[in-house]
Amino acid sequence: MTTPLLRLTGINKSFGPIDVLHDISLEVNRGEVLCLLGDNGAGKSTLIKILSGVHKPTSGTMDMDGKSVAFDSPRDASDHGIATVHQFGGTFPLMSIGRSFFVGAEPTRRWGPLTIYDRKRANEIAVTEMRQLGITRIDDGDRLVGGLSGGERQALAIARAVHFGASVLILDEPTAALGVKEAAHVLRIVLQARRKGIAVIFITHNVVHALTVGDHFAVLIRGSKAADFRKGEKSREAITDLMAGGEQMAELEAEIESFSAADNGHAPRGASHA
Amino acid sequence: MTSQAHHQPSVATAAPFVPRSSMPSVGSLVRRPEVGSLIGMIAVLIFFSIFGGANFLSAGGAASWLNVASELGIIALPIGLLMIAGHLDLSVGSMIPASSMTVAIISGHYDLPIIVGILASLGLGLAVGFINGVLVIRTKVPSFVVTLATLFALAGLTLGLSVILSGSTSVALKSGSTAKLLFGDYLGGKFEVTLFWWIAAILIVGFILNFSRFGNWILAMGGDAVSARNAGIPTDRVTIALFMSSGLCASFVGMSQAILYNSAQVAAGQSFIFNSIIAVVIGGVLLTGGYGSVVGIVLGTLTFSIVNQGIFYTGFDANWASLIIGVLLLAAVLMNNTFRTMALTYAPRTKSRVRS
Numbered sequence: 343m344t345t346p347l348l349r350l351t352g353i354n355k356s357f358g359p360i361d362v363l364h365d366i367s368l369e370v371n372r373g374e375v376l377c378l379l380g381d382n383g384a385g386k387s388t389l390i391k392i393l394s395g396v397h398k399p400t401s402g403t404m405d406m407d408g409k410s411v412a413f414d415s416p417r418d419a420s421d422h423g424i425a426t427v428h429q430f431g432g433t434f435p436l437m438s439i440g441r442s443f444f445v446g447a448e449p450t451r452r453w454g455p456l457t458i459y460d461r462k463r464a465n466e467i468a469v470t471e472m473r474q475l476g477i478t479r480i481d482d483g484d485r486l487v488g489g490l491s492g493g494e495r496q497a498l499a500i501a502r503a504v505h506f507g508a509s510v511l512i513l514d515e516p517t518a519a520l521g522v523k524e525a526a527h528v529l530r531i532v533l534q535a536r537r538k539g540i541a542v543i544f545i546t547h548n549v550v551h552a553l554t555v556g557d558h559f560a561v562l563i564r565g566s567k568a569a570d571f572r573k574g575e576k577s578r579e580a581i582t583d584l585m586a587g588g589e590q591m592a593e594l595e596a597e598i599e600s601f602s603a604a605d606n607g608h609a610p611r612g613a614s615h616a
Numbered sequence: 617m618t619s620q621a622h623h624q625p626s627v628a629t630a631a632p633f634v635p636r637s638s639m640p641s642v643g644s645l646v647r648r649p650e651v652g653s654l655i656g657m658i659a660v661l662i663f664f665s666i667f668g669g670a671n672f673l674s675a676g677g678a679a680s681w682l683n684v685a686s687e688l689g690i691i692a693l694p695i696g697l698l699m700i701a702g703h704l705d706l707s708v709g710s711m712i713p714a715s716s717m718t719v720a721i722i723s724g725h726y727d728l729p730i731i732v733g734i735l736a737s738l739g740l741g742l743a744v745g746f747i748n749g750v751l752v753i754r755t756k757v758p759s760f761v762v763t764l765a766t767l768f769a770l771a772g773l774t775l776g777l778s779v780i781l782s783g784s785t786s787v788a789l790k791s792g793s794t795a796k797l798l799f800g801d802y803l804g805g806k807f808e809v810t811l812f813w814w815i816a817a818i819l820i821v822g823f824i825l826n827f828s829r830f831g832n833w834i835l836a837m838g839g840d841a842v843s844a845r846n847a848g849i850p851t852d853r854v855t856i857a858l859f860m861s862s863g864l865c866a867s868f869v870g871m872s873q874a875i876l877y878n879s880a881q882v883a884a885g886q887s888f889i890f891n892s893i894i895a896v897v898i899g900g901v902l903l904t905g906g907y908g909s910v911v912g913i914v915l916g917t918l919t920f921s922i923v924n925q926g927i928f929y930t931g932f933d934a935n936w937a938s939l940i941i942g943v944l945l946l947a948a949v950l951m952n953n954t955f956r957t958m959a960l961t962y963a964p965r966t967k968s969r970v971r972s
Contacts, residue, residue, distance in 0.1 A: 416846040426846075434839030435960070436907040437832075445836045446847035448829040458827040488960040 345408040346371050347541045348393075348424075348510050353402035355388055362388045364566045366402070370510065370541040370558070375532060377552035378545045379585055380562035386545050389562070390514055393543070394426040395419030406510075425503030426512040429519055433495050435488030439472075439480065440465035442487045443502050471501040475531045493524030500531055504538065511535055512543045517551050529555050549581050561585055652951040653900050653915035656944065660922045668929030677929055679806035685921035686814035687869050689914065691888055692895040693821040694862035696913040699896055700825075701858055702838040702905030703759040707748060708866035708892065710770035712885030715741055715870030717778050717787065720880035724789035725782045730875075734795065737871040738864060744770060745863025749856030759859075767889070775882045785882040791875045800875030810872055817865070822910040830854070838905025894945055895920045900952040907956065919944070 346369035355363040363385045370376045380386045391397045393404075395413030404411050406422060413419040416426075434442050441448075444464045451460040465483025472480050477497045480490070487495065496516050503511050513532065517525035532555045536542055546552050552559065559576075561569040561584050569576075569584055576584075664672050671677050691708055698705050715737035723733030744766065751762045778785055791800065801809050825831040833854050836844040845851045866888070874880040899916025901908030923944060927937040 417848050420846075420848070434836055434843070434906065436902070436956075437835050437839055441832050441835065445832060445844065446849045448832050450829065453827070456823075456827075458823075459829055459832060486960050 347407060349405050350393075351403045351405075353389075353392065353399045353404070355385075355392060355397065355400050362565050363392075363399075366562075366567050368560055368567070368570075370543060372509070372541050373536055373539045374557045375536050375542040375544055375555050377556035377559045378543060378562065379547060379549065379552055379559060379581065381547060381585055383564075384562040385565040386562055387514070388565075390426060390512055390543075390545060393419070393510075393512055394424060420506075420508075423507060423509035424512065425506070425508035425510070426514065427496065427499040427503060427516060429515045433487045433498055435486065437487055438465070438484045439487055439490075439498065440468045440483035443468035443471070443483075443498065443505075447506065467505065468498075468501070471505050472497055475501050475504075475534060476527065477501075491524060492520050493527050496520075496528050497531055500535060504535060504540065508540060510541045510543065512545070514545050515547075516544070517546060517548060525551065547585065549578055549585065553578060553581075650900060650909055650912045650915060652948065652955040653898060653912045653919065656898060656948050656951065657915045657919040657922070660919055660926070660944070664922060664926030664929065667931070668926050672926055672929035675804070676806055677925075679808075680928075681918075681921040681925040682811055683808045684925055685917050686808060686811040687873070688888065688891055688895055688921060689814045689917040690810065690817050690865050690869050691862070692892045692899075692913055692917045693817050693910070694858065694865045695892045696896040696899065696901050696908055696910070697821060697825065697834055698759075698858045698862055699893075699901050699903060700838045700905060700908040701834045701854065702841065703752065703855065703858065704893070705748065705759065705763045705859060705862045706889050707744060707763040707766040707770060708862060709886045709889035710767045710774065711741055711744055711863055711866035712870035712873070712888055713880070713882050714744070714770050714774040715867035716874040716880035716884065717774055717882060718867075719871045719874050720787040720789040721778065721782050723791065724787050724880075730791045730795045733789075734799075734871055737867050741863040741865070741867025741870075742860050743863070744867075745860035746856060748863065749859035752859070753852045753855050771882075778882050786879060788879045789874050790878065795875055799872035800877075808876065810869070810876075813868070813872070818910060818914055821913075825910050830857075834858070835906065838902070838907070840906075891920060891924075894941065898945060898948040900948075900956070902956075916948070919948070 348368075348370045350366055350368045353363055353366040354361070366385075366389065368376065378386055378389065388397065392399050395416045395418050398412065404413075411422060413422065413424075419426075434445070437445075440461060441464065444467075449460040449463050449467070450457045451463070452458075461484075469480055469483045472494075475497045477494050480494065487498065490498065496513075500511065500513070500516075516528050516532075520528060529551060532542055532544060536555070536557075542555075544552065544555060553573075557573050559569070559571055559573075559581070560567055561581070563585075668677065691712075695705055695708065718737040718740050719730075719733035721733075722728050722736050723730045748759070748763055748766055751757070751766075752759045755762065775785065778787070797809070799809065799813075803809060803811075825834065833844065833849045833851075836847065836849060837851055837854060841851060866885075869888075870880075870885065873884070895917040896908070896913055897903060897916070898919050899908070899912035899914070901912060901916075920941065923940050924937060927934050927940070
């Protein structure tokens with residue numbers, strides 16, 4: 343573990359005059375889960391988009407296995423082994439599981455003079471890969487993706503990334519839209535991916551989920567890295583506090599106090615209309 | 617990435633699971649969302665068999681709606697593919713007369729060999745389709761608006777050029793016996809040869825959608841264009857190819873109509889715009905893209921044609937045909953939605969559901 347699989351150094355990103363990310367440096371190793379925590383608008387999505395080739399950083403460098411890389415497109419990033427799974431799985435609800443699994447990389451076979459889509463093999467591989475991630479309910483690759491639950495769709499997307507040899511798996515809020523049991527299942531899948539030696543970047547604002555699977559944590563606040571620590575170095579309360587933005591909370595408290603002082607201990611008139 | 621997809625299916629045997637039997641069950645039948653279109657077609661067939669009497673069921677009666685179906689069907693197939701990919705093409709309405717006039721002016725007015733006229737009109741179809749496709753991907757304007765613009769532009773161009781070149785809005789065409797036999801003849805005095813071209817088109821489009829990688833790309837684009845592009849699908853090329861195929865098919869129909877009727881008019885074919893969309897939607901294709909089947913498109917085309925022609929065999933005033941089509945369209949869409957929902961929620965045996 344001398345060189346990390348993926349390293350970001352001094353990444354800055356601005357859209358016109360608006361600075362979104364300041365000087366972000368991160369490292370992820372093989373077989374490790376990096377949890378990226380942060381409130382809405384902290385810059386998590388922008389960082390993911392840089393990692394997955396949608397945006398280019400304004401400045402800063404990225405290297406993989408010690409070699410400098412720059413992604414021109416999402417396709418380019420995925421060719422480098424970076425797979426991104428979005429909240430709803432990025433799957434196609436009205437396509438069959440087998441077809442959805444192999445979109446863009448369909449297996450084919452010869453049929454007389456023609457090359458045809460190998461539906462049977464696509465279905466078999468898709469179902470097998472999903473079963474390996476513990477989705478045992480699915481035994482027919484012809485079923486439509488729209489009939490799967492949210493967790494199963496996540497599993498399908500993760501199975502797909504693993505099958506196509508992703509070395510870095512970016513999971514964008516995979517548990518946000520799920521119930522407790524489904525979320526637990528997705529977390530189990532994250533650990534399975536980690537066991538396979540995949541570097542997982544897990545984006546969430548759920549501290550409990552992060553602490554369950556994370557080895558390494560980074561907290562983003564307003565585009566800057568506010569903290570970077572390893573498992574066991576901080577308590578759950580401390581992290582929650584940090585994410586909520588300690589100073590902002592203090593500011594808010596001061597504000598409330600000044601209101602109270604101005605209105606003789608009552609809430610200001612306008613407040614009841616809010 | 618693709619090399620991964622080609623390794624031997626050893627992975628498939630790693631975890632043992634018993635594949636479901638391939639015996640069709642009631643469940644798997646209901647799971648086919650084309651069932652809605654099939655029921656619709658059978659319903660109108662029975663309806664007109666009862667009210668249309670023996671004439672409707674005779675060879676002549678069948679020919680009357682099969683001829684309509686074959687011309688409409690050749691256009692409905694590529695329109696269906698476009699709609700599955702999330703696009704519309706209204707310009708076919710002008711493409712048909714434009715290609716009719718092209719072949720008639722070149723081979724009728726200027727007396728050049730018929731093959732020149734045929735190739736020129738098919739080439740025009742491909743060119744218009746290419747322009748549509750490029751405009752849609754470059755401007756990002758919805759294809760409805762882009763092809764509405766080309767519909768009018770092409771109609772104007774056809775009218776203007778026809779008057780300049782031939783001095784008329786209607787041009788006679790005398791085609792040779794080979795061309796007549798291939799594109800504009802009646803078999804047994806009743807069935808248009810376009811019927812066979814339609815069957816060929818069904819086989820080709822069916823193959824593309826169900827058995828080729830390209831078909832998977834079309835479905836994925838309609839489902840989620842951004843994810844499809846991220847998955848490495850050349851969405852721009854697919855879009856252009858689809859518009860070119862609808863241009864080609866529309867020009868084929870226009871060209872064969874000119875040969876069949878021995879003449880071409882500048883104002884013909886506008887009815888195909890909505891008729892093709894109706895046939896495709898009755899066939900269960902989702903207007904917003906991402907879902908549809910060739911079987912459905914064919915059934916929708918047949919249903920539309922049966923109603924359109926069957927009305928003449930009944931004692932009813934033919935003016936009621938549009939009312940029936942309107943009601944049918946709505947009923948078909950509602951039924952298709954129901955069957956699609958059933959397909960989505962269908963779960964084969966729930967015994968292994970204990971987990972999670």
